[in-house]
Amino acid sequence: MATFNEGSLKKKLDDLNVSTQSIQTVSLWLIHHKKHAHTVVNVWYKELVAASESRKLTFMYLANDVIQNSKKKGPEYNKEFGNKLGKVFEHLGSLRLDEKSTRGLNRLLSVWDERNVFESEDIATYRKNLSRAGSTGGEVEEIKRNHHGKKKKVKDKEAKKREYTGKYEVHTSKKLRKEIDAYHPSTPEPRVRKESENEMSLFGGSPHASSPPADPPEPEQLIEALQELENAATSDALVREKIANLPAEVSDVSLLSKLQDTSQGRALSEKVEEALAMLEAYNKRLAEEMEARKAVARMLHDYIAHQKDLLAQAEETLEEHRLKQGKVKKVREELRAHLQNLPDISKLPSIKRGGLAPLPSAGDLFT
Incomplete structure (x- = not known):
């Protein structure tokens, strides 16, 4: 695995895509270099802001994968991301994101809240920042006039429905959890399978691909x-x-x-x-x-x-x-x-054979 530097980090973020394998690979590399968590999160934030709107959700999926999978190895990433997420959701809330991105971000916040990844007050702030700009996936209000000329507010029921029953499923079945707990009771709640091979759900694909690794069996x-x-x-x-x-x-x-x-x-x-x-x-x-x-x-x-x-x-x-x-x-x-530059001692004149003149006596030196 290559040594860490900002250049290699930016290259990995540039190559990042929404596939399970891409996110898992970069996440593992970041977790391995957790001692550089402060630098990683700062660069990640700059690259997210500069990324196209269609790629911003991918950056958030990467952050989620790093945060949840690094819990056992230390709190570095949880702390560093926690310091940045307020600004991140302010930035995301200032954009008119597409339906898929908004739905994914709302589900991400719901799961963080359910699993106590961050404090409830912080998540409430993130929601508030995200909904500030009224992006396409939030609650939509339209003002129409009826036949009497009075104004009437109509909520976008489809948007409301998507908030709770979006395409991405988060919870696994109870039976599967019991089977997993059977070989290790402390296994964290697993992520579920993605419904499409071309799209990654909120927590990645099948158990073979990107669900969070638990303590390995013997x-x-x-x-x-x-x-x-x-x-x-x-x-x-x-x-x-x-x-x-x-x-x-x-x-x-x-x-x-x-x-x-x-x-x-x-x-x-x-x-x-x-x-x-x-x-x-x-x-x-x-x-x-x-x-x-x-x-x-x-x-x-x-x-x-x-x-x-x-x-x-x-x-x-x-x-x-x-x-x-x-x-x-x-x-x-x-x-x-x-x-090689030192003189060869063996070639020097031998003292025993009289090859060198005797040293002067002390009296000779001062006369």
Whole structure:
């Protein structure tokens, strides 16, 4: 991972796009360089102000990803972004943003409020700053005259509806949360899947892509979970064969007309009850398998995210060691050059053989 400087930061922000991979990659790089949080947020703010209106929401998604994913590693970004967001929402409120951007910003504030990312008073101020300019996604009031010539205020119901039921879904299902908590109770509330591959929801895409990484599972725990999936319902060939070989009369209502007496009806009823019990049990196993696969997918995501973080740290350490190695090589070359310029002691006249004149005595020096 490249060392930090403002030039590389600006380059990454210039290349930033709304895709999950782009935001996650830049976010991880920023979190790794959290000691430069003050500089990062200042540059981010300047680039956001200078960015086109269509890209401003992308910058806010990046800020959200950094803020929420850096909680465990320190409060630096939460503090620095908190100092800037007031001005940011004043800037955003001074623009007439498009519908998508306004909806995304409103949902972002709602989630920050629900998850206590910032104080409620601060979020209320952000909302006030954002709605100051009356952007297209807020509550719209129109003044019309009825047939009596009186003025009447009409609210934009669609805008109001979007505030609560926008395209971007924030909460995950309770079942998925339970499955995730099963392998680590302290896992933070996960982000949900995006509904479109070409658009990123408020908290990114699927659990495989950009949901916030929790504490990674142990390798043994992950292996055990994967091994359990080998015995899942979809792998039970015996039950699937029994279901496939069920007689047609248990599922085809039109065949009831062929029944000739009560005894045949009772026999068919017993077969239907047996088939129903088998199908209900199998469907229950399939539902459990689906939830287990979601949990394993979450575990894999967290484990991979952790490994990527370790890889980034290893690359950073490797880069530092390479720089130190370069410095050591330079000193070694200078030392060799210096040694080559020193006189060869072996070629000097030997004192024992009388090669040098004797030193003068003290008396000779003062006479």
